[in-house]
């Protein structure tokens with residue numbers, strides 16, 4: 001399918017007919033793609049990773065770097081032999097060649113060269129190229145509070161976003177905005193002019209450097225980011241493991257252990273926030289939850305200035321992934337009302353795996369204790 005003519009740039013979406021229908025049935029679809037008035041980046045050569053995207057001005061956390069509609073969207077794991085797909089290799093090749101019309105001349109030339117210099121490249125090569133230049137796109141629609149219906153797992157090729165290199169300390173958060181059918185990239189921390197803009201291609205938190213290397217092998221021999229090329233990375237590994245124990249599905253154990261001692265819990269959580277900053281991991285999904293928890297505890301122990309500062313920051317980071325409301329709802333449920341916090345925390349900890357599963361399935365609701373889903 002192609003998006004309606006008013007959509008610029010146009011995107012070619014290779015999808016199953018039912019999914020194409022769902023996409024085009026959205027009211028007023030697609031909305032205009034919003035971008036900063038003053039450009040924030042340029043594309044140029046890096047030292048060791050081919051082309052990359054670089055900031056042309058200073059950016060603050062939360063600032064929009066760019067929003068971009070893909071030129072091509074295709075099912076993840078596309079293979080000619082994939083029996084589940086109705087799209088053939090020939091159709092993929094034709095779609096890719098049309099998508100190239102939307103690309104800059106130099107990109108088109110690069111793609112053709114990559115595809116062994118032939119004018120109309122072989123689809124097999126195109127899949128390889130597209131896969132190395134794509135972004136994973138779990139295509140999903142907003143479906144009410146705490147819900148996002150995943151309608152398929154796709155990959156997408158962009159003119160500019162596909163130039164963003166991977167870093168294990170990415171300085172942006174990227175999230176797909178369905179109404180405008182565009183990927184929205186925002187700064188996750190301060191970015192200086194000339195600094196390379198980075199994203200993550202894999203989970204950066206709960207994996208060691210060796211595991212990340214394995215996961216990245218589909219598109220690079222070795223990760224050239226500053227974390228992986230740092231010869232002294234042991235401290236980084238242990239900081240990441242420590243942070244991972246505060247992820248949404250494990251944090252409840254820390255809360256249960258120290259909820260009766262808010263000062264101690266605050267110190268532990270502040271250390272965790274420090275680790276996040278030292279590792280440059282403000283892009284992780286649990287960062288706003290950590291800020292929020294610290295802010296609430298600071299309020300409880302009487303430090304209102306710190307509480308306001310941290311909760312303001314938390315809100316901004318929650319907004320960057322506004323559809324993922326599980327961590328925010330969890331913190332609200334624990335802390336509101338102030339009476340009964342220890343009981344609620346102990347209840348959540350005692351429900352262990354069941355509790356985790358509810359969170360991960362996005363089925364968390366403040367009334368979950370009373371719900372028949374629980375027991």
Ligand SMILES: C[S@@+](CC[C@H](N)C(=O)[O-])C[C@H]1O[C@@H](n2cnc3c(N)ncnc32)[C@H](O)[C@@H]1O
Nearest residue numbers: 049050051132133162163165166219223224225
């Ligand atoms: C989505 S593209 C990024 C743009 C690419 N550098 C280019 O010139 O078009 C992904 C490719 O960039 C390179 N790349 C991205 N991140 C890298 C990293 N951290 N280390 C080494 N190579 C990387 C790899 O060749 C990878 O297949």
